[in-house]
Amino acid sequence: xxxxxEQSAAAGNGAAVFSGPPRRLVILxxxxxxxxxxxxxxxxxxxxxxxxxxxxxxxxxxxAKTAIALRARFAAVAxxxxxxxxxxxxxxxxxxxxxxxxxxTEAALREADLVVAAIAGTVGLAPTYAAIAAGRTVALAxxxxxxxxxxxxxxxxxASGAKLLPLDSEHxxxxxxxxxxNAADAVRMTLTASGGPFRxxxxxxxxxxxxxxxxxxxxxxxxxxxxxxxxxxxxKGLELIEAHHLFSVPPERLDVVVHxxxxxxxxxSFADGSVIAGLAMPDMKTPIAHCLAYPDRIxxxxxxxxxxxxxQLTFQRPDLDRFPALRLAMAALxxxxxxxxxxxxxxxxxxxxxxxxxxxxxxxxxLVETVIxxxxxxxxxxxxxxxxxxxAIHHSARDRAEAxxxxx
Ligand code: NDP
Ligand code: MG
Numbered sequence: 001x002x003x004x005x006e007q008s009a010a011a012g013n014g015a016a017v018f019s020g021p022p023r024r025l026v027i028l029x030x031x032x033x034x035x036x037x038x039x040x041x042x043x044x045x046x047x048x049x050x051x052x053x054x055x056x057x058x059x060x061x062x063x064a065k066t067a068i069a070l071r072a073r074f075a076a077v078a079x080x081x082x083x084x085x086x087x088x089x090x091x092x093x094x095x096x097x098x099x100x101x102x103x104x105t106e107a108a109l110r111e112a113d114l115v116v117a118a119i120a121g122t123v124g125l126a127p128t129y130a131a132i133a134a135g136r137t138v139a140l141a142x143x144x145x146x147x148x149x150x151x152x153x154x155x156x157x158x159a160s161g162a163k164l165l166p167l168d169s170e171h172x173x174x175x176x177x178x179x180x181x182n183a184a185d186a187v188r189m190t191l192t193a194s195g196g197p198f199r200x201x202x203x204x205x206x207x208x209x210x211x212x213x214x215x216x217x218x219x220x221x222x223x224x225x226x227x228x229x230x231x232x233x234x235x236k237g238l239e240l241i242e243a244h245h246l247f248s249v250p251p252e253r254l255d256v257v258v259h260x261x262x263x264x265x266x267x268x269s270f271a272d273g274s275v276i277a278g279l280a281m282p283d284m285k286t287p288i289a290h291c292l293a294y295p296d297r298i299x300x301x302x303x304x305x306x307x308x309x310x311x312q313l314t315f316q317r318p319d320l321d322r323f324p325a326l327r328l329a330m331a332a333l334x335x336x337x338x339x340x341x342x343x344x345x346x347x348x349x350x351x352x353x354x355x356x357x358x359x360x361x362x363x364x365x366x367l368v369e370t371v372i373x374x375x376x377x378x379x380x381x382x383x384x385x386x387x388x389x390x391x392a393i394h395h396s397a398r399d400r401a402e403a404x405x406x407x408x
Contacts, residue, residue: 064089150245173266173278237329345397
């Protein structure tokens with residue numbers, strides 16, 4: 001079975017060749033960590049890109065600044081209460097503005113050569129899915145939509161012919177390591193994990209971790225949700241599920257290795273014993289530039305990798321006892337059906353509760369586990385084949401997680 005991702009790998013013969021007119025972009029999540037890095041890459045490549053539309057959540061002032069800096073045609077905020085700030089911020093600059101879910105969808109569907117999906121969380125599913133269903137090439141940073149509704153998203157891409165470019169660093173490295181070969185040729189795909197701030201901590205110390213400690217990632221500067229997911233290692237679990245859908249590989253051929261230096265991002269092993277790895281400095285500007293210019297190459301602004309300066313690249317197995325969230329995600333991937341969707345929904349509530357000081361770090365994984373068990377007992381974990389089915393499980397998981405929190 002051919003996947004859109006493999007077709008995109010062979011797109012050297014297609015319309016995606018970067019030359020001539022500027023490439024028109026839409027950026028969903030323009031005010032976030034990935035969105036800001038996209039702006040850096042774009043400003044570093046004058047004349048190569050035109051910004052058709054930018055989308056933010058509720059920070060109208062910062063979206064306005066980005067829209068002016070990137071000369072965007074249209075800027076939309078999801079939260080209608082941010083409209084005034086956005087409108088005032090772009091006054092006199094000829095930027096069209098909008099607010100609310102319809103404006104976000106309008107932005108996602110504007111004529112563009114590439115849509116960057118970089119909203120945080122499953123709220124990114126609707127506009128990302130709209131762009132994919134409309135046949136746009138989509139660079140996917142936002143992993144939660146794939147974890148929530150992977151079957152629906154990838155089948156929409158096949159139906160519309162949309163190309164999906166993996167922007168998440170591990171998946172981007174694997175995509176590059178595949179080099180256009182069919183993903184079915186790989187006997188194993190390995191994602192690396194930095195191990196997060198608690199990599200070498202004892203279980204007792206991890207259990208007592210504070211919010212400030214969990215937010216202090218050693219290698220990457222990212223938005224709060226993914227930073228907490230990196231501390232629990234849930235992020236790596238979500239990424240396994242993401243890889244399963246993106247590359248259509250079965251769970252038993254996916255693997256995680258802890259690699260504290262975050263220089264090797266992903267590896268592909270072939271039947272003859274060859275292993276091709278993707279290396280780069282830990283800077284999202286590299287996979288962003290790869291996706292924005294694909295299949296061309298442009299300067300990203302990231303520092304060059306100097307292996308002698310790095311000195312050592314080390315690897316270790318993940319410890320599933322100290323990081324139970326990764327164990328839960330691996331089990332959800334193996335179990336399939338609605339389990340990944342439930343895991344993702346419950347995890348969003350658990351992480352938000354931790355960030356709001358409602359629960360401790362040690363409570364995140366048990367909350368997710370209890371929700372999945374409840375949904376399994378209620379027979380609510382059938383495989384979601386449509387976005388609607390996936391969102392039904394997602395909201396049920398969220399509601400159950402909220403109900404459990406309310407009991408505490
Ligand atoms: P941030 O929290 O930094 O940014 C989130 C972005 O989403 C902001 O632009 C925010 O707008 C916007 N947003 C929030 N809610 C909505 C909404 N309802 N509708 C529209 N936009 C909304 O997140 P990151 O940039 O760190 O991560 C984005 C995605 O990319 C995540 O799925 C993450 O897992 C993935 N990713 C991130 C990496 C990183 O290095 N940061 C690496 C790999 C993947 P506003 O600020 O205005 O509210
Ligand atoms: Mg990643």
